[in-house]
Amino acid sequence: xxxxxxxxxxxxxxxxxxxxxxxxxxxxxxxxxxxxxxxxxxxxxxxxxxxxxxxxxxxxxxxxxxxxxxxxxxxxxxxxxxxxxxxxxxxxxxxxxxxxxxxxxxxxxxxxxxxxxxxxxxxxxxxxxxxxxxxxxxxxxxxxxxxxxxxxxxxxxxxxxxxxxxxxxxxxxxxxxxxxxxxxxxxxxxxxxxxxxxxxxxxxxxxxx
Amino acid sequence: xxxxxxxxxxxxxxxxxxxxxxxxxxxxxxxxxxxxxxxxxxxxxxxxxxxxxxxxxxxxxxxxxxxxxxxxxxxxxxxxxxxxxxxxxxxxxxxxxxxxxxxxxxxxxxxxxxxxxxxxxxxxxxxxxxxxxxx
Numbered sequence: 481x482x483x484x485x486x487x488x489x490x491x492x493x494x495x496x497x498x499x500x501x502x503x504x505x506x507x508x509x510x511x512x513x514x515x516x517x518x519x520x521x522x523x524x525x526x527x528x529x530x531x532x533x534x535x536x537x538x539x540x541x542x543x544x545x546x547x548x549x550x551x552x553x554x555x556x557x558x559x560x561x562x563x564x565x566x567x568x569x570x571x572x573x574x575x576x577x578x579x580x581x582x583x584x585x586x587x588x589x590x591x592x593x594x595x596x597x598x599x600x601x602x603x604x605x606x607x608x609x610x611x612x613x614x615x616x617x618x619x620x621x622x623x624x625x626x627x628x629x630x631x632x633x634x635x636x637x638x639x640x641x642x643x644x645x646x647x648x649x650x651x652x653x654x655x656x657x658x659x660x661x662x663x664x665x666x667x668x669x670x671x672x673x674x675x676x677x678x679x680x681x682x683x684x685x686x687x688x689x
Numbered sequence: 690x691x692x693x694x695x696x697x698x699x700x701x702x703x704x705x706x707x708x709x710x711x712x713x714x715x716x717x718x719x720x721x722x723x724x725x726x727x728x729x730x731x732x733x734x735x736x737x738x739x740x741x742x743x744x745x746x747x748x749x750x751x752x753x754x755x756x757x758x759x760x761x762x763x764x765x766x767x768x769x770x771x772x773x774x775x776x777x778x779x780x781x782x783x784x785x786x787x788x789x790x791x792x793x794x795x796x797x798x799x800x801x802x803x804x805x806x807x808x809x810x811x812x813x814x815x816x817x818x819x820x821x822x823x824x
Contacts, residue, residue: 511779518790525794529801533808550742557738561730564771568723669771673764676734680760684741688749 506659513663517670520633524674527629528681531622535682536689539617544686547612549603553683556599557675560634563592564672571665579653582661583645589668590641593634600631623682630678633671640664718773726770733763 570585604624607613614624644664648657718726737756739745746752768774768787776784 511782514779514783515786518786521790522793522797525797529798532798532802533805537809550738554738554742557734561727561734564730564767565723565727568718568727568771569720571718572720572723666772669767672771673767676760676763676767679734680737680756684737684756685753687741688753 506655509659510662510666513666517666520670521674524626524629524677527622527626528677531626531682534618534622535686537618539619541617541620542610542612543619544683544689547607547610548683548686549606550683550687552599552603553679556596557679559592559595559599560672560675563589563596564669566592567665567668571661574653574658574661577653579648582653583648586641586645586648586661590638590645593638593641593668597631597634597638600627600634604628604631627678627682630671630674633667633674637664637668637671640667718770722770726766729766729770730763733759733766 566585566589570582570589573581573585604627607620612620614621641664644657644660647660651657653661737759740752740756746755774783774787778784
């Protein structure tokens, strides 16, 4: 008597495949990268939770309303949002196999990312100059860790983008490079998603405290 | 067990109609979908900034809830139009991973805020841990 599960036709269902078979190159790369992004998401969830708990502990120090410059945040948000759409255009050009315009849109994306990073660094410099250093209060510690981690991600995104542009310049839009462009696309849009959380929770809700 | 005559589920999962980059089941969107996502994002970003910078609503609690709703809506827009999430890509595994992550994120966020709600009260000097005051 067989205990194996049967299909309607009476064939045994194969739950795993013992026979060797070809995997197309890079077939699982995007899924693996997606799983990395999800784990990265958990890092940010932890940092958001810390900010949510400690964000109101000013220790008689400066509060968000004293420190944040919303027009500046609006400009950096615009830069990051524009960089998402320009990266999208790069993806579309890549599908058309147009290397020149892909590189152009990637370069514009990188510039917008650099604008965003510059504004964040300017804000950090300005805050530290005013004595709002991470050691000042629990609010500032959690603020610098959360926004700093995001800025660090953008920094590495820009480094990756530049590396990728050099690789495309040398080898063209070969399948390996196309997978890299795709992974960076997910990474870049993911950073924009995190930034939505940051400007909503940290900046906008901070001004309402 | 499995012969070459029939395709096992494991093999079927690997059978890509177009091996290579586009064979992973991801849809990459069109110019139109990117622009739709962008326009929606601009609207969903501009309104919360306007609400806060212009002091449009008197009650800050209502403003907070409204801008959080706009934030969630914009995250959904980004996931659909920019990250091209759907239930089919990678045989549904990207969606499964995303749902799992969202559940963990919600537990971590709501749990932390709930548990730590009385943090400041309990950290007051000379505070006695009277169970009645913790309710």
